Amino acid sequence: MADITYPPVEETTPFNAESLNSRFSDPVGSVREAINNISLDAIAPGALNQFHFMSGASTGSPSQSFDQLRVGRQGATHTYTRAQTVASSSGYLPFNTAGGAGSGTDLRLTTVSTLDDDGPYSGILVLGDFHLYRVYDPSQLAADRYSVDSGVSVRIEYLNPSSGNWVGINKTIRWVSGQLPTNRTGTSDSVDRAQQLKIPIRTLITASDISGGKLGGIRAVVRVDYDSVNQSTATAAEFFQCDLACISLTSKKT
Amino acid sequence: MSWRFPKFPTATNSVPDVDETNANFYEVVEEIGGRLNEHNFEAGTFSIYAALDSDAGFVFHAKDMGAGRIVPGPAIGGDDTRIPARSGWRKLEDASISFTSPATLLWINASLQVTQNPTTMPAGTAWANDDAFNYVMVGIEVDGYVIPESVIGGAEPDNDRAYGVIWPTMPLATDIVFPIGPGEHTVSLVVRVGAREGGKGVHVGKCEIICLEMRR
Numbered sequence: 075m076a077d078i079t080y081p082p083v084e085e086t087t088p089f090n091a092e093s094l095n096s097r098f099s100d101p102v103g104s105v106r107e108a109i110n111n112i113s114l115d116a117i118a119p120g121a122l123n124q125f126h127f128m129s130g131a132s133t134g135s136p137s138q139s140f141d142q143l144r145v146g147r148q149g150a151t152h153t154y155t156r157a158q159t160v161a162s163s164s165g166y167l168p169f170n171t172a173g174g175a176g177s178g179t180d181l182r183l184t185t186v187s188t189l190d191d192d193g194p195y196s197g198i199l200v201l202g203d204f205h206l207y208r209v210y211d212p213s214q215l216a217a218d219r220y221s222v223d224s225g226v227s228v229r230i231e232y233l234n235p236s237s238g239n240w241v242g243i244n245k246t247i248r249w250v251s252g253q254l255p256t257n258r259t260g261t262s263d264s265v266d267r268a269q270q271l272k273i274p275i276r277t278l279i280t281a282s283d284i285s286g287g288k289l290g291g292i293r294a295v296v297r298v299d300y301d302s303v304n305q306s307t308a309t310a311a312e313f314f315q316c317d318l319a320c321i322s323l324t325s326k327k328t
Numbered sequence: 329m330s331w332r333f334p335k336f337p338t339a340t341n342s343v344p345d346v347d348e349t350n351a352n353f354y355e356v357v358e359e360i361g362g363r364l365n366e367h368n369f370e371a372g373t374f375s376i377y378a379a380l381d382s383d384a385g386f387v388f389h390a391k392d393m394g395a396g397r398i399v400p401g402p403a404i405g406g407d408d409t410r411i412p413a414r415s416g417w418r419k420l421e422d423a424s425i426s427f428t429s430p431a432t433l434l435w436i437n438a439s440l441q442v443t444q445n446p447t448t449m450p451a452g453t454a455w456a457n458d459d460a461f462n463y464v465m466v467g468i469e470v471d472g473y474v475i476p477e478s479v480i481g482g483a484e485p486d487n488d489r490a491y492g493v494i495w496p497t498m499p500l501a502t503d504i505v506f507p508i509g510p511g512e513h514t515v516s517l518v519v520r521v522g523a524r525e526g527g528k529g530v531h532v533g534k535c536e537i538i539c540l541e542m543r544r
Contacts, residue, residue: 077361078357078360078361079357079361080350080353080354080357082346082350082354083346083349083350084346085346087346089344089346089349094349097353105353105357108361109360112360112364116360116363116364117363117364118363118364118365120366121363121364121365121366121368121369122366122369196388197388197390199437199538199540201437225497245392245393245534245536247441247534248439248441248499248534249441249497249499250496250497250498250499251495251496251497252495252496252497252498269496271496271498273498273499274439274499274500274501275439275499275501276437276438276439276501276503276536276538277392277439277536277538278388278390278437278536278538280390323386323388323540324385324386325385325386325387325388325540
C-alpha cells in the first residue's frame with residue numbers, strides 16, 4: 075500500500091507560493107517523492123486486467139486452417155499411400171487438401187520467426203489432431219486389408235529459414251497401427267471396418283528444438299508404414315479432419 | 329482519474345482559503361495512498377514486450393523423453409516403459425516435473441505413445457499380449473492426486489474375445505486447466521492398464537508434459 079501523506083497548510087502557516095510548493099516538492103516524504111516511489115503492493119488485486127495488458131499468447135498468423143477437410147464422412151477423406159511417402163525425400167508428406175498428390179494446400183501455419191529462452195518469444199505450443207479413418211491395403215481382399223504391421227506416423231516439422239528445408243522434430247512423432255478382428259470366427263460383421271483413431275500431438279517447441287532458434291513456419295506431415303511381407307506399397311491411409319494450431323508464447327522457460 | 333480535481337477551484341479575484349486548498353489535495357493523496365485500481369491505469373498503457381518481466385505473463389515447464397523410445401519401424405529401443413495389466417496408476421518419470429510457483433492457473437498438456445503390438449516390443453520379453461485389447465487410462469496427477477476430469481481412456485468389453493482393434497498402437501493426449509496454490513508442485517502423467525484376460529500390459533514410448541502457468 076502506498077504511503078503518501080499530504081502535510082496540510084495550517085492556519086498559522088504563511089499562505090504563499092513557497093508554502094504551497096513545499097507540500098509537493100523537496101522535503102523527504104513529500105507528495106512528489108511518494109508518488110514516484112509507489113510500491114508494487116500498492117496495486118489492488120485484479121486492478122490490472124485484459125484492458126491493460128495484451129495477451130501473453132499470440133496465435134501468429136494462421137495462413138491455412140484446413141477448412142476444406144473438416145468433414146465427417148468417408149467420401150471426403152484425403153489419402154496418402156506408401157508409394158507416395160517412399161517417393162518423398164524425407165519419407166513424409168505434408169497433410170494437404172488434395173492428399174498425397176500434394177496439389178492442394180498444405181496444413182501449415184506461420185509463426186513467430188525467432189525463439190529465445192530470454193524472450194520475447196521462448197516457446198510455441200503446438201496442438202494437432204489428425205483423425206484417421208483407416209490405414210489398409212486396397213489391393214487385398216476385404217478380409218485381409220488390415221494388417222497389424224500397417225500403420226501411419228505423424229510428426230511436426232519446422233521450416234529452417236537458412237536452408238529452406240523442412241526439418242522434422244522427432245519428439246513429436248506419434249503413430250498408430252492396429253488390426254481389425256476380421257479373421258475371427260463369428261465376427262464377419264467386422265470385415266472391412268476401419269480403425270478410426272485420432273492421432274493427437276501436443277508439444278512445446280523451444281529454441282533447443284530448432285537450428286539457431288530460427289524458424290519460418292510449422293507444418294504437420296504423415297508417413298505410411300506397411301507390412302513388407304504381407305502387403306504392398308499400395309497401403310494407403312485415409313484421414314478425415316485434420317487440425318493444427320500453434321500458440322506463440324511470450325513467456326519464460328524454466 | 330475518476331474524480332473531479334480540483335474540488336474547489338480557485339477563481340479569479342477570489343481569496344484562497346486554507347481549508348479548501350487542503351481539501352483539493354486530500355482526495356488525490358488519499359486515493360493514491362490507498363490501493364491503485366483499474367481506474368488509475370490507462371488502457372493500453374503497458375506493452376507486454378517492454379513493460380513486463382519475462383515471467384509476468386506465462387511461465388512454462390516442460391519435459392519429454394526426446395527422440396528415443398519407440399519409433400515406427402523395426403528399430404525399437406529397449407528403454408520404453410512397461411505398464412503391466414491390472415496396474416494401479418503408474419507415474420511416467422519422463423513426464424513428471426517439479427517446480428515452484430505462485431498461486432496461479434495451470435494449463436497442463438500431456439501426451440504419450442502407447443503400443444500393445446508384440447511385434448514391436450523388445451525381443452526376449454514376456455510382454456507379448458495375445459490379440460486382446462488392454463484398455464489404457466491416462467490422467468494428470470498434481471501433487472499426488474489424479475485429477476478425475478483429466479482421465480481419459482477405457483474400453484467397453486464385447487462378448488467376443490477382442491473389442492476394438494487388435495494389438496493397437498496409438499497416441500493419447502489429455503489436458504486440464506487447474507488452479508494451484510503457491511509453493512512447490514509436482515505434476516505428472518500417469519497411466520494404468522485395466523484387467524483383461526490374457527493381457528499382459530502395454531508399453532509407453534514417447535511422452536511429453538507441458539505445464540503452462542497462466543499468471544495473467
